[in-house]
Amino acid sequence: MDRSTGGAPTRPPQGVAGAVLLLGVLLAGAAPLIPLAVLVYRHEPELLPLFAVPLAVLVAAWRIARDRARDQLTDPLTDLPNRHALLLAAQEAIADHEEDEGYSVGLILLDLDRFRSLNDALGHTAGDRLLVHISRRLHRALRSGPHNPTRSDPDEVFAQLPDSQGRPVVARMGGDEFAVLLPGVGCPDTLERMANALIAELAAPIRLDGLLLVLEASAGVCVYPRHAQDAEALLRRADVAMGHAQRRRSGVEQYDEARDIDTPYRIGLLGDLRRALETGEVQLHYQPKVAFDGRVVGLEALLRWERPGRGKVSPDEFIGLAESSGLMPRLTDYVLEAAVGQLSDWRRQGLEVQVAVNVSPRDVLNPGFAGRVAGHLARHGVPAHALQLEITERLLLDDSRLAADTLAELRRSGVGMSLDDFGTGHSSLVRLRSLPVGELKIDRSFVSRMVADHHDAAVVRCSVELAHSLGLTVVAEGVEDDETWERLHGLGVDAVQGWLVSAALPAEQATAWLMVHRTTAPKVEWLTPRPALPPTP
Secondary structure, eight states: OOGGGTSOOOOOOOOHHHHHHHHHHHHTTOGGGHHHHHHHHHHOGGGHHHHHHHHHHHHHHHHHHHHHHHHHHBOTTTOSBOHHHHHHHHHHHHHHTTTOTTOOEEEEEEEETTHHHHHHHHOHHHHHHHHHHHHHHHHHHHHHOOOOTTSSOTTTTGGGSOSSSOOOEEEEEETTEEEEEEETOOOHHHHHHHHHHHHHHHTSOEEETTEEEOOOEEEEEEEETTTOSSHHHHHHHHHHHHHHHHHHTOSEEEOOGGGOTTSHHHHHHHHHHHHHHHHTOSEEEEEEEEETTSOEEEEEEEEEEEETTTEEEOHHHHHHHHHHHTOHHHHHHHHHHHHHHHHHHHHHTTOOOOEEEEOOHHHHTSTTHHHHHHHHHHHHTOOGGGEEEEEETHHHHSOHHHHHHHHHHHHHHTOEEEEEEETSSOOOHHHHHHSOOOEEEEOHHHHTTTTTOHHHHHHHHHHHHHHHHTTOEEEEOOOOSHHHHHHHHHHTOOEEOSTTTOOOEEHHHHHHHHHHHTTSOTHHHHTSOOOOOOOOO
16 A cells, blocks of 8 residues: 555565665664664665665764774773773762762772882783783672682672672773772771782782792772762772872771871871971980890980870871871981981980981982981081981882992991881892891881780791891880790890880980980899880870
8 A cells, every 4th residue: 555545554675685784784783773774674675775875884983983982981901991981980880879878889999019110021011911911800800709729718708799789890090000999888898808809819820921920919998988979089099098008018008088198187287297397396205225234225216296286196197198298308307417416415425325217218219318318417426327227128129229229328338227117018038138237126016916926926036037147136126014025035136125115205304314324234123023014105
């Protein structure tokens, strides 16, 4: 029947051309154009040949637009979502549940430790293959749970992922940085366990070009809305946490506003710290180090700051702020000037002691650092051997060659060197041997628990044996009771430091303490039985 009469349309021809055209649309992947092709096929079959050319153009244009959109959201190397895609996913997860009370979105940001050195050593092509392998491990871990055989129940942590509030998103943020978005996961402790599980997954050996590689990573975790109110802030604050984990070599850190330099509190604290360095508010207290025969072998200079109207500020807090803000060189110069000046005063009073000053890896890696130290000593007329610099294991994990050169120059001038907080990092024996240190300090975290925990006691014993085999003097920090004193004495430790001997004292009190104990060995007093004292403030 004719269409003009209002009856049913004529039955479309079942031509091969029409079927081929529809099949071509399907094979071209141009699904949005199928309705248009069907419409022409049903009602104007004679126009099919004319339709083919513009259809081909439309298909090509559609595919170009599709690929361009995909490229904007995909990392070309790993085929994972990129930074922009992760932000969109986070924004969508937050927007979809904005009214849901108690809903959270977790974010884990991971960065491979020392990947740049590995990339330079193996070549960028091998480095790219390694990144692809890592991306697959992360994707597999989120899909089925890590399978590292060193863990007893590898799927337990990831079994906590919610099924109904969005799928996890693994993204490559650029370079050697990856992110995992976890909609519905709001407990920071749960996120921290997941991050540790992912780091353990990445630590499984990888064979590449005949080499067996073991990777280490650092991670920061952050939660919406607990730590951030939008996707951009969530990512930035996860980055702050990750940076803190890298500086501390702690593996994983949760976001902590107190460590974020860009919060109003931290901006105000930084301004007050700059002013405190100008006005002399930051003070040095001195904690004695003594040998078991009662000799005072030195003192450690420790920073103390009482913020006007706010009270005492933790050294960890304001020193960390100085590190992250670029203020550390100025703070180090302030400490060196005060400590060397105090040494000069003590020497005029006949007190021949050595003072140890903690220095940042960033300071030691500055090529002009040795000259700055020499300048402070010369200005006050203090011999180099009266000053000792305490460095941490973290320095061994950075540019150990540059550090060794700087420290060797200082050591040649007579300045003493001590490796502080030994056992808390991941340094190797080869790197330990490369630094010209003469003293090793065992961290208080091991010393304070060695009586109650046989594992910590074993760490202390092995550290003493290792240090002595390398010709180093051993100092134990955090000695607070007589039993610990006796254990350390039995292990052959050379000197101790802690509340059992003395708290850290202001300069005037430290002077009085030295005056008393330069002629009277205080060993008998220390060995008098007493309860453990509270930790050093």
